[in-house]
Amino acid sequence: MNRIKQSLIIYVIKWIVLAVIVGVLAGSASAFFLISLEWAAETREVYPWFLFLLPFGGAFISFLYWKYGLNAAKGNNLLIEQVHGAKGSIPFRMAPLVLFGTIVTHLFGGSAGREGTAVQMGGAFSEAVGKIFKLDELDRKIIIICGISSGFASIFGTPLAGTVFGLEVLAIGLIRYEAIFPSFAAAFIGNIVTTAWGVQHHHYEIGLIPELSFFLIVKIIIAAILFGLTATLFSELTHWLKEKFTKIMPNPVIKSFAGGLIIIGLVYIIGTRKYLGLGIPLIDEAFNEGVSPFTFITKLLFTSLTLGAGYQGGEVTPLFVIGATLGSSLGELLHISIPFLAALGFIGVFCGATNTPIACLLMGIELFGSEAGMYLFLVCLISYLFSGHTGIYTSQQIGVSKN
Amino acid sequence: MNRIKQSLIIYVIKWIVLAVIVGVLAGSASAFFLISLEWAAETREVYPWFLFLLPFGGAFISFLYWKYGLNAAKGNNLLIEQVHGAKGSIPFRMAPLVLFGTIVTHLFGGSAGREGTAVQMGGAFSEAVGKIFKLDELDRKIIIICGISSGFASIFGTPLAGTVFGLEVLAIGLIRYEAIFPSFAAAFIGNIVTTAWGVQHHHYEIGLIPELSFFLIVKIIIAAILFGLTATLFSELTHWLKEKFTKIMPNPVIKSFAGGLIIIGLVYIIGTRKYLGLGIPLIDEAFNEGVSPFTFITKLLFTSLTLGAGYQGGEVTPLFVIGATLGSSLGELLHISIPFLAALGFIGVFCGATNTPIACLLMGIELFGSEAGMYLFLVCLISYLFSGHTGIYTSQQIGVSKN
Incomplete structure (x- = not known):
């Protein structure tokens, strides 16, 4: 009994430490990315002719992915496949590529989002952290899920959703809890770190809730x-x-x-x-x-x-x-x-x-x-x-x- | 494509109808039960000597279960086992037995709760509804989960928790979504019905949330x-x-x-x-x-x-x-x-x-x-x-x- 509790305390501390590392990296990357996105949107407003650079920007990014991207072009799907145990790994270059690529998309006027970018940066950082700490196969999957959760949580400022998203996105109709605590810790820290960098999330008002009928x-x-x-x-x-x-x-x-x-x-x-x-x-x-x-x-x-x-x-x-x-x-x-x-x-x-x-x-x-x-x-x-x-x-x- | 959407609409309508039936039954039972519990607590206050009847009340209920309860004495575990495909079924008498038994416990001063009772009533009603509609094996499991969710939601006034509780309680570390929509519908209706009977749930104030540190x-x-x-x-x-x-x-x-x-x-x-x-x-x-x-x-x-x-x-x-x-x-x-x-x-x-x-x-x-x-x-x-x-x-x- 006592040995079980001891190993649990070690488990909790281990994952808090790893989650802090993943969360600081993913949360900081999200903060940088959100600030860059704001800059890109403002710059595009100031220089409307940037739109004409869109084909060139897109072509350049696609060239980078094609020549140097390895399997990073798979995007979020690569992370999901890796958690499911596919061969290969997540190249670290996925992080800078997707960050730079997304900023280019937004600077020149492509219509796209940001969660993919945040999640892929989180995933690439997690894989790197996992390699440094020589995690075993199960822990490697868990830390990739942490990266997904942390990226999602920090980009939208929604840590509860981020935690569950990392677990729920892997398969339709099923949640498994292997990573639930690590994921939560990484989402929690990631969100705190992004906020600590001074980034504020947009707020919407739902207004009055209609009466049930x-x-x-x-x-x-x-x-x-x-x-x-x-x-x-x-x-x-x-x-x-x-x-x-x-x-x-x-x-x-x-x-x-x-x-x-x-x-x-x-x-x-x-x-x-x-x-x-x-x-x-x-x-x-x-x-x-x-x-x-x-x-x-x-x-x-x-x-x-x-x-x-x-x-x-x-x-x-x-x-x-x-x-x-x-x-x-x-x-x-x-x-x-x-x-x-x-x-x-x-x-x-x-x-x-x-x-x-x-x-x-x-x-x-x-x-x-x-x-x-x-x-x-x-x-x-x-x-x-x-x-x-x-x-x-x-x-x-x-x-x-x-x- | 169109055929799939058609069958989905039938699926949704079918489960809304079944959920309304289960919800009305479980929600009404919960309302009756909550009112009875209040009566039992007040009565016990007025007649302190009721405590001396506790051994007799308990003995009588145990006698009823022993002689007439079939497998109802298994309580919540029976529901969980039935969802997992164990042999046997949930006897309808589980509902009146657990209702009466719990009121006796509370009237004479036993220390116990109420979710087991609500959940077991919900489960017993669901099984009966399933039999009337001659549901197949999978649908029968789903309707039992509906009963659990509806009972839980209506007894505590927490439909979101009720929905997920019915799915999550079956196994540690895993949620499967077979029953997620039916469960939600039954929890939703059950909660509305209990409230419609005029039952109010107790409210607690968490006060100020401390600052994060x-x-x-x-x-x-x-x-x-x-x-x-x-x-x-x-x-x-x-x-x-x-x-x-x-x-x-x-x-x-x-x-x-x-x-x-x-x-x-x-x-x-x-x-x-x-x-x-x-x-x-x-x-x-x-x-x-x-x-x-x-x-x-x-x-x-x-x-x-x-x-x-x-x-x-x-x-x-x-x-x-x-x-x-x-x-x-x-x-x-x-x-x-x-x-x-x-x-x-x-x-x-x-x-x-x-x-x-x-x-x-x-x-x-x-x-x-x-x-x-x-x-x-x-x-x-x-x-x-x-x-x-x-x-x-x-x-x-x-x-x-x-x-």
Whole structure:
């Protein structure tokens, strides 16, 4: 009994130490990255002609990945595969490559996110830490999960969601707890470190929670089905574009160059630049007033094109934008409070695309408070069911069928 | 594609219908039970001599279980075993037996809880509903999980925790999502129904959340280790007493009679009746002022004795009492805000005894708000690790080793 408790204390201390190292690295990287993103967005505003550099920037990054990236181009999927025990390892260069690549995407006006970048930096650092400490196979998997959790937690300021995301994203319909404490510790520290660097996270107000009624539930279920289907549309379109682009242009440099040209063309056809970058102003708009249904589908198209053409960056913030704007436009149609449905969409589309309902519930609670908890979970679960067995992470295994 | 979506809509409607039936039954039963418990506690206050009926009440209930209970005496473990595919089924009589048995326990002054009762009523109703609708093997398991979730959610007014509890309690270190939507629907409806019957849940205030510091974390970890060890002590002592009592007195009627006499003796040795029943006034006391460390250990002893002697009732509310009073007494010692540490203890000991950290986190958020989320999760995980691979539910399987 005493020996068991002793070994447990050693286990806890060991993982706190490793989590501090991973958390300081991932949290600092997230802070640097968030500040860089802000700089990139502001600079792009000041110099609108930067957009014309997008094809060149994209081509250059794709060239770097092609020549020096090893398997880093697999992105988040590489981390998931490594946790599942695939051969190979996570090259350290994944961290600088994805950081630099994502900043280039945002500086020149690609439509992409940031969680992929934060998670990949976390994963690459974790793998390096694991090598330095000569961790065994199981501990190596655990520390990679720590990197995912720490990156996710620090980039969004949501440590509870980050902890569970690292565990839940690996397989659909299943959570295993091997890494639950290490993951939590790394998410906790990562978030503290990012905040300590003075980085503040954007805040949205869900407004008044509507009173429960039968019709409200029916309306929310309808909205949630649409969130799930939109998530599938996004995942499938992005995968399809990736495939088609690669088939037509097997050379990644040419592919990204051409993708950049298409995005420039699209900007001039639509006549606005608000779909470029993360799209956070669109989220603000969605929470403030009912936006046109055109908004979510355009952001979806811009992001699928950007990622399909091989640009670096995550999917999650654009998913937030797509969800919030879809929710906002449905709010008018369904006569539900707009910020409320925007918040549900924000979480719901994300959940459908990542298949992580518990992490999404926790994220919803961390961002919008616990009062809307039941509605958030309802939306997460319906969207999860209706998004099918696909998602943005193709290496995610199917643990348990959805229905 | 369309066929898949169609079958999904049927799946969702089917489970909403079944969840409404289970939820209305379990929620109404919980409401009736909660009102009865209040009546029992008040009546016991008015007629102190009822305590002397405890041995007779206990003996009578044990007689009923012995002669007519079939396998209902297995309690919550029967539900868990049935979900895991054991032979046999859940007899409908489990519901009235556990309801009546628990009211008798509380009316005459046994120290026990209520979640076991609510969960067993939910499980028995679910099994009956499953039989009426002739559900197949998988759906039958899902509906039993619904019963567990609905009972738990409605008895504590915590639907998010109820949903996850039903999934998480089945095995240590693993959640599978087969039942996640049905479980959610049943928990949601069950909670609404109980509230609609006019039943209100007790509310506790966590007070100000202390500012994050290194020493605060160290102190919380120390407290959480104690919460986990206390949970183990409770589980092991209760199992040990059950075994010893049964060995010395194989006849359950005699066993419960003798147990009642011991409890009466203990009341007169200690000179107070505050350890009888659920013990909710003790929780209020723990949140208001630092209580003596004697309190938690005495409540633990009373409850282990009551349950060890074969009395009916749950374990969870006494675990809340044990945790809150332990936290409260540690608050003075560790110089941490007393209601804050009482809240952490409330959740932490419960988590150690049930091995359900995510359900406990959600319960903490539902009861105390999301602001303390990180501390709640820290306590849940440390307590979970330090409570070992045992718990109050002996049929809980070990899915993934804790460390």
